[in-house]
Amino acid sequence: MIKLVAFDVDGTLRDRDFLPESTRTALLKLKEQGIALALCTGRSEFEMESLRKELGIEWAITCNGSHIGYKGETVFANPFPKEMVRAWLQEADRRNHTLLLYGSELMFMNRKEDPHFRQAQQEIGFMEPVRINSIDEVPEIYQCIVFCNEQEEEAYTGEDRNQLYIHRWRPWAVDINPCGMNKAVGLRKLIDHLGFTSEEVAAFGDGHNDFEMIEWVGSGIAMGNAGDELKEKARYVTKSLNEDGIAYAVDKWILAVAN
Numbered sequence: 001m002i003k004l005v006a007f008d009v010d011g012t013l014r015d016r017d018f019l020p021e022s023t024r025t026a027l028l029k030l031k032e033q034g035i036a037l038a039l040c041t042g043r044s045e046f047e048m049e050s051l052r053k054e055l056g057i058e059w060a061i062t063c064n065g066s067h068i069g070y071k072g073e074t075v076f077a078n079p080f081p082k083e084m085v086r087a088w089l090q091e092a093d094r095r096n097h098t099l100l101l102y103g104s105e106l107m108f109m110n111r112k113e114d115p116h117f118r119q120a121q122q123e124i125g126f127m128e129p130v131r132i133n134s135i136d137e138v139p140e141i142y143q144c145i146v147f148c149n150e151q152e153e154e155a156y157t158g159e160d161r162n163q164l165y166i167h168r169w170r171p172w173a174v175d176i177n178p179c180g181m182n183k184a185v186g187l188r189k190l191i192d193h194l195g196f197t198s199e200e201v202a203a204f205g206d207g208h209n210d211f212e213m214i215e216w217v218g219s220g221i222a223m224g225n226a227g228d229e230l231k232e233k234a235r236y237v238t239k240s241l242n243e244d245g246i247a248y249a250v251d252k253w254i255l256a257v258a259n
Contacts, residue, residue, distance in 0.1 A: 065186025
C-alpha cells in the first residue's frame with residue numbers, strides 16, 4: 001500500500017503557472033486516504049513555499065535532494081563546503097559566468113544581469129535572486145546553477161565528475177549538487193525519517209534529474225510528456241500533464257490499490 005507520493009514540479013505538477021484542476025483534486029483524494037505528499041524538485045525551498053502552501057503539502061525535497069524541509073523548516077541539509085562555493089565565485093568572475101546559488105531561504109546571483117538567466121526565467125520561471133556582492137557573504141548553499149556551455153563546466157566540476165551530482169538541463173545551464181546527492185537520496189532520507197519503505201512510495205517525474213527517483217521507488221510513474229529514457233525506467237507511464245496525467249495515475253495505480 002502506498003503511504004507517500006512524491007512529485008517533481010516542472011513538467012509534472014505544473015507548467016509555469018498552469019496546474020490542472022484535476023491534479024488538485026487528485027492530491028485531495030490522496031490526503032483523504034491518509035497518504036503523505038512531498039514535492040521533490042531541483043528548485044529551492046524558497047521557490048517552493050507558495051506552491052507547497054497552496055497545495056497543502058507539508059514536505060519538500062528540494063535542490064535535487066540536498067535539502068529537506070517540513071512546512072518550510074529545515075529537517076535535513078547537505079550544503080557545499082563554503083570554500084568550494086567561494087572558489088566557484090572567483091572562477092565565475094574570471095570567466096564572466098553567472099552563478100545562481102540556492103540557499104534554504106533565498107536564491108543568490110553573482111551578477112546583476114544575465115541573458116541566460118532571463119531566458120530560463122521566461123521558459124520555466126525563476127523568482128528574482130538576491131545579488132551576492134562578496135565571497136565573504138556566502139551562506140549555506142545546496143545547489144549551484146552555472147550558466148555556461150558543456151565545454152566550460154569542467155572549471156567548476158573538475159575532472160572527476162563523480163565528486164558532484166551534475167545535471168545539464170540546457171546547452172547553456174547546468175545544475176551542480178553536493179557529492180552523492182540526487183532526488184532518490186533525498187527521498188530515501190525522508191522515508192527513513194517517516195518509517196516507510198521504498199515499496200510504499202510512489203513518485204512522479206518527467207525529467208533527467210528524476211531518473212534515480214523513478215527507478216528507486218516501488219511505483220515510479222513517468223509522465224506522458226517525459227522522454228523515452230525515463231519511461232523505460234518507470235514502472236508505469238501515465239498521460240501528459242496537459243492530459244490530466246497525475247489524476248489518471250492516482251486513480252488507476254494508487255487509489256485503486258489502496259481501496
